[in-house]
Amino acid sequence: MRSDTDIQQDGKVLSDRVLEKTGVAVARCYQCGKCSAGCPLASEMDFPPSQIMHLLQLGDFPEMAEKALRSHTIWLCLTCEICYARCPMEIDIPKVMDALRHESLAQKKVNPKARGILAFHRAFLDSVRYTGRLFEMGQVIDYKLRSGHFLQDLLQAPWMFFVGKLHLLPERIRDRRLLGRIFARIAKTRENRP
Amino acid sequence: MKTGFYPGCSMKGSAREYSESLLAVARELGRELPEVPDWNCCGATAAHNIDTDLALALPARILAAAEKDGMNEVLVPCAACYSRLSVTRHELLDDEALRNKISGLVEADYQGTAKVVNIIEWLASIPDLEAWVKKPFAHRVACYYGCLLVRPPGVVKFDRPEEPQSMDLLLKKMGAEPIDWAFKTECCGAGFSVSRTDLVAKLSGLILEDAVSRGAEAVIVACPMCHLNLDMRRPQIEKQVGKKINIPVIYITQALGLAMGIPARKLGLQRHKVAVKLSPRTAES
Ligand code: SF4
Ligand code: SF4
Numbered sequence: 001m002r003s004d005t006d007i008q009q010d011g012k013v014l015s016d017r018v019l020e021k022t023g024v025a026v027a028r029c030y031q032c033g034k035c036s037a038g039c040p041l042a043s044e045m046d047f048p049p050s051q052i053m054h055l056l057q058l059g060d061f062p063e064m065a066e067k068a069l070r071s072h073t074i075w076l077c078l079t080c081e082i083c084y085a086r087c088p089m090e091i092d093i094p095k096v097m098d099a100l101r102h103e104s105l106a107q108k109k110v111n112p113k114a115r116g117i118l119a120f121h122r123a124f125l126d127s128v129r130y131t132g133r134l135f136e137m138g139q140v141i142d143y144k145l146r147s148g149h150f151l152q153d154l155l156q157a158p159w160m161f162f163v164g165k166l167h168l169l170p171e172r173i174r175d176r177r178l179l180g181r182i183f184a185r186i187a188k189t190r191e192n193r194p
Numbered sequence: 195m196k197t198g199f200y201p202g203c204s205m206k207g208s209a210r211e212y213s214e215s216l217l218a219v220a221r222e223l224g225r226e227l228p229e230v231p232d233w234n235c236c237g238a239t240a241a242h243n244i245d246t247d248l249a250l251a252l253p254a255r256i257l258a259a260a261e262k263d264g265m266n267e268v269l270v271p272c273a274a275c276y277s278r279l280s281v282t283r284h285e286l287l288d289d290e291a292l293r294n295k296i297s298g299l300v301e302a303d304y305q306g307t308a309k310v311v312n313i314i315e316w317l318a319s320i321p322d323l324e325a326w327v328k329k330p331f332a333h334r335v336a337c338y339y340g341c342l343l344v345r346p347p348g349v350v351k352f353d354r355p356e357e358p359q360s361m362d363l364l365l366k367k368m369g370a371e372p373i374d375w376a377f378k379t380e381c382c383g384a385g386f387s388v389s390r391t392d393l394v395a396k397l398s399g400l401i402l403e404d405a406v407s408r409g410a411e412a413v414i415v416a417c418p419m420c421h422l423n424l425d426m427r428r429p430q431i432e433k434q435v436g437k438k439i440n441i442p443v444i445y446i447t448q449a450l451g452l453a454m455g456i457p458a459r460k461l462g463l464q465r466h467k468v469a470v471k472l473s474p475r476t477a478e479s
Contacts, residue, residue: 021246040381040397076393079239080381081345085355092346101243120389124240128252132234134203143388171206174232178301182255185299186247 014065014103015056021102022095029053029091035083045073046111049083049093056096069104073097075114106190119146129183132173197316198265198308199227200256202275202418203235208426209272209418211462215447216271216313218460222451223320230260230268236278239385250292251299253282257310258302267309269316271447273417274384277342277350279310284349312343312352313416313446314360323367328455330369333472335449336410337361337372338401339379340420355379361446365414368453375408377401382423391427395434398423402431402439411472413443421445426467442470 015026029050036048047055052073058064068074077097084092104110110118123143127135173179205213220227233256242249257279260268270276286293287306297304317323344355353360358379362372380401383394402424405413415421424431425443432438443466451461463470 040383041393044393075243076390078341078381078384078386079242080341080384082341082379082381085345085347090348094346098242098246098249102245105244117386117389120385121240121243124238125244125248128235128237128241133206134235134238136203136207147389167207171203173234178255179234181301182251182299183248186245186251189247190245 013059014068015059017103018056018096018099021099022092024092024096024099026053026056026091026096028089029057029087030089032088034086034088035091035093038082038086040080040082041076041078045076046071047073049073049077049097052096052100053091053093066109068100069107069109070111071100072111072113074100074104075111075117116147119143122146127170129179130176131170132176132179133171135170136167195267196263196265197225197227197311198230198260198263198268200230200233200236200260200268200270200275200279202270202272204272204418204422208422211465212271212418212421212445212447215445215451215456215461218456219447219451219454222454222456223326225320227269228263230256230265231263232259236275238274238278242278247296247299249278250282250285250296253279254286254296254304255300255302257283257306257308258297258300258304260308261305262302265308267311269311269313271313271316271416272419273312273340273342274419276310276312280350283310312350314343314364315352317364317446317450318360323364323450327368327453329453331365331449331453332369332474333371333411334409335365335370335372336375336405336408336413337365337378338405338413338415338420338424340415340417341379341381341384343416344379361414361416364446365449368450370414370449373405373408373410375404375410377404382420384419384423387419387422387427391430392434394423394427395430398427399431399435399439402441403435406439406441410441412449412470413441414446414449415443416446428468440468442466442468442472444470 019025031050033050036042036050039049042048052068055064055068074097079094081094084094120143123146201213237249237252241252270279283306339358344353344358347355365372381397383397386394421443448461
């Protein structure tokens with residue numbers, strides 16, 4: 001069971017890798033369910049936050065860790081911080097969700113239902129990388145190309161333009177080269193990570 | 195004491211009335227708010243969803259630029275940007291090795307001297323704010339804090355995470371009557387405005403329905419994302435709940451501006467999706 005390479009990188013189970021990256025020990029969770037009770041999107045999730053904690057606690061069984069990494073939950077989590085604020089064990093669940101998203105991406109295990117959300121994040125970061133800021137119109141167009149959701153929101157654009165909220169040209173920062181270097185350095189360290 | 199201003203991307207675009215009203219109020223109060231030099235986007239939800247180093251590097255570059263410019267504090271009116279900048283400062287002050295690593299990434303020697311301040315803290319720090327009120331904002335209001343002004347408590351160290359009061363106190367100073375309600379710190383759907391509008395309509399619908407059912411005349415916000423979801427997404431919200439909801443959503447700086455007698459146009463009230471029509475009334479009625 002401990003031979004699954006995806007789950008057992010560096011001979012460590014997923015919860016250990018989460019601990020290493022975030023300092024958050026999911027073992028401390030005693031399954032009170034308070035996080036799931038307050039989570040605004042628990043009803044939309046395949047596993048509410050307390051169950052994600054449980055899957056990680058059972059991470060000796062690779063299929064449990066796998067479920068967490070392939071879950072829709074990790075992409076639906078809004079980082080609203082309600083769970084963390086209410087957890088009696090002060091477990092930083094949103095931080096765990098971040099770490100799970102990063103692993104899920106690296107291992108190409110992103111839940112197909114989350115493709116739209118991910119396309120949005122990528123379009124957002126592309127805008128930041130090339131202009132230093134978010135160019136709202138450029139990002140929405142980029143997102144539409146990536147996600148294929150062309151029609152949605154199109155009717156909103158003329159109104160936004162009319163009230164002066166939408167700009168046709170991006171604002172650019174002066175030191176865009178530095179931004180380019182930051183993104184490049186981070187891409188490089190990510191390649192070197194296991 | 196030098197206070198810098200970090201507008202963030204939305205205050206330059208979809209939330210420009212937040213910036214307009216803040217600057218109009220600051221001018222009246224005689225406060226200067228120079229922008230952080232050559233500021234970049236904080237990375238928002240996208241960055242921390244994708245990569246931790248990026249999520250720390252983008253705000254670190256902003257904070258380092260403010261520090262280099264001699265700013266002692268940075269006012270960050272967008273609650274979402276405020277969260278990213280606060281989390282970054284907190285984590286980098288907590289961990290020297292991480293601070294050095296991120297400093298290297300952004301080619302600056304980040305020390306963490308500039309404090310990160312939200313709009314409520316900034317307004318609350320103005321002595322005798324009441325004295326500036328010429329036309330009391332005499333309306334029943336629902337103060338909506340959202341998620342990131344008060345959470346996570348260990349990072350923002352501001353007000354209390356459940357049933358906060360700071361915004362209510364400010365609105366009282368403006369002559370308003372804040373209501374008790376259940377959705378002060380519930381989530382509006384945040385960054386899903388474009389990618390999962392359906393979920394935003396659902397969550398924001400619950401917030402507006404509670405405010406209306408308890409007799410609020412306006413919802414007061416301090417975050418461009420909350421405004422976008424509660425105001426611009428109103429057609430989708432109405433479709434979701436199956437009825438018309440007319441309650442306007444007003445930035446705290448717009449409410450203050452009105453109370454100070456600044457004309458509505460200067461506060462950008464004409465830019466809202468939901469018309470801001472408040473019937474005049476006396477504080478007693
Ligand atoms: S609130 Fe904390 S202890 Fe309770 S189930 Fe959630 S993570 Fe576990
Ligand atoms: S941070 Fe995520 S998991 Fe926690 S309550 Fe909010 S949406 Fe749910």
